[in-house]
Amino acid sequence: MTRSLPGFLMVGNASYRSRGCEAIVRGTIEVLAAQFPNAKFILSSFGGADARKDAEEEIDARIEHRPHDPNRVRKWTPQWVKYRLLERHSPVWLPMAYSAQYSALRECDCALEIGGDNYSLDYGHSDTFIQLDRLLLSTGKPLVLWGASVGPFSDNPEVEDIFREHLQRFDLVLARESATVAYLASIGVSENVRLVADPAFTMKPAEPDISDDLRAFLDKRPIGLNLSGLVGRFREGGREEWPAGAAECIRALLDLDAGPLLLVPHDLREAHNNDYEFMLSAMDVLGRSDGRVQIVPPTLSATEYKWVISQLRAHVGARTHTTIASLSSCVPTVSIGYSMKARGINRDVFGHEDWVIPIQELTPAGLSSKVALMLDQESLVRQRLAEVIPEMVKRAYSAGELLGDLLNAGNGGR
Numbered sequence: 001m002t003r004s005l006p007g008f009l010m011v012g013n014a015s016y017r018s019r020g021c022e023a024i025v026r027g028t029i030e031v032l033a034a035q036f037p038n039a040k041f042i043l044s045s046f047g048g049a050d051a052r053k054d055a056e057e058e059i060d061a062r063i064e065h066r067p068h069d070p071n072r073v074r075k076w077t078p079q080w081v082k083y084r085l086l087e088r089h090s091p092v093w094l095p096m097a098y099s100a101q102y103s104a105l106r107e108c109d110c111a112l113e114i115g116g117d118n119y120s121l122d123y124g125h126s127d128t129f130i131q132l133d134r135l136l137l138s139t140g141k142p143l144v145l146w147g148a149s150v151g152p153f154s155d156n157p158e159v160e161d162i163f164r165e166h167l168q169r170f171d172l173v174l175a176r177e178s179a180t181v182a183y184l185a186s187i188g189v190s191e192n193v194r195l196v197a198d199p200a201f202t203m204k205p206a207e208p209d210i211s212d213d214l215r216a217f218l219d220k221r222p223i224g225l226n227l228s229g230l231v232g233r234f235r236e237g238g239r240e241e242w243p244a245g246a247a248e249c250i251r252a253l254l255d256l257d258a259g260p261l262l263l264v265p266h267d268l269r270e271a272h273n274n275d276y277e278f279m280l281s282a283m284d285v286l287g288r289s290d291g292r293v294q295i296v297p298p299t300l301s302a303t304e305y306k307w308v309i310s311q312l313r314a315h316v317g318a319r320t321h322t323t324i325a326s327l328s329s330c331v332p333t334v335s336i337g338y339s340m341k342a343r344g345i346n347r348d349v350f351g352h353e354d355w356v357i358p359i360q361e362l363t364p365a366g367l368s369s370k371v372a373l374m375l376d377q378e379s380l381v382r383q384r385l386a387e388v389i390p391e392m393v394k395r396a397y398s399a400g401e402l403l404g405d406l407l408n409a410g411n412g413g414r
Contacts, residue, residue, distance in 0.1 A: 007040035007108035012115035015047030016054045017269045020321030022302035027199030035400030042104045066100045094135040111136045112146040119150045142171040147199045149341040150180045174399050177344030197395035201328045208304035222262040224315035226322040229273025234359040246282035252364035263295040266319040330385040
């Protein structure tokens with residue numbers, strides 16, 4: 001049964017400069033609109049100027065932006081001094097620290113934590129999201145962890161204990177892959193946990209206005225490759241040596257003679273190793289490629305990148321949402337994984353992790369061998385995806401149904 005609600009607050013996401021974050025939003029609107037056709041959506045993203053730019057350039061009239069404003073209190077004012085010295089870690093200050101989110105939730109029936117990686121150690125532990133959650137929970141309105149991966153925190157028992165207690169307070173924890181469900185059960189969090197799929201599985205592609213040259217390149221059915229500077233964090237030699245390593249990976253794929261190579265950027269935030277700039281640096285190291293390598297411009301939206309990815313023969317991705325774009329388009333996909341999410345999503349889609357290369361094990365020869373093996377099995381992989389992806393999409397939409405059940409049972413509040 002569908003019902004209409006005045007509003008949902010979406011928090012915890014970064015700006016659309018991360019096309020993965022944009023894909024989560026676009027997919028979330030697809031899922032929620034199917035269940036709550038007349039709902040209002042308020043998005044309160046982190047990201048400073050980039051999040052404010054998202055508000056100015058939003059293409060979906062259903063979304064109202066209320067970006068997080070960390071500079072609401074002017075520096076050196078009495079309020080600022082009081083916050084810094086007395087109340088920075090006190091719940092007393094939370095309504096001011098997260099004023100955009102707090103005021104928006106007054107207009108909404110439910111808050112959704114939509115950042116897919118916030119409850120892990122992938123990017124370091126931060127208490128930002130726990131503080132925000134505590135504020136949202138204090139309103140008495142439902143709080144839902146939406147289509148996320150969680151943990152593992154096994155290497156840090158103290159942090160694991162914190163998140164165990166914290167996640168038990170959520171009204172719903174909607175996990176995007178079964179590995180998260182299993183991990184949460186292992187630490188005693190299961191009663192409020194349900195398995196769904198990443199909302200980006202539902203995002204519709206949009207054909208972009210691209211150059212004739214790029215369109216002709218796509219007609220050659222290239223192999224797609226997404227690499228990020230972030231990968232260097234996990235490799236011997238670190239970030240400084242990674243552009244040269246990435247160039248070797250590109251060269252190894254070209255040596256397969258399986259077709260041209262299209263580099264696909266996806267995270268364009270400067271502070272997060274802008275994919276476009278990084279892959280340009282790898283191309284500089286590579287040198288001449290006789291026209292066999294091109295890079296997609298950094299101006300496309302998440303839906304437009306998905307359209308480009310859907311035209312590929314196969315795709316190799318480090319950024320998770322490039323791989324979700326390819327998998328959901330039934331494009332054979334190799335995931336370069338550094339966390340639970342890559343392994344979990346692959347296990348749910350393929351029933352195994354054979355198409356995942358752990359970052360620590362990534363070598364040019366290993367990458368070339370994995371892609372060659374996938375291309376040998378291309379028709380079987382496409383057949384598997386054609387069979388499984390409709391179920392993944394259905395699982396993603398089930399999040400809206402579970403949310404409807406929650407709100408119907410509690411009339412929109414605790």
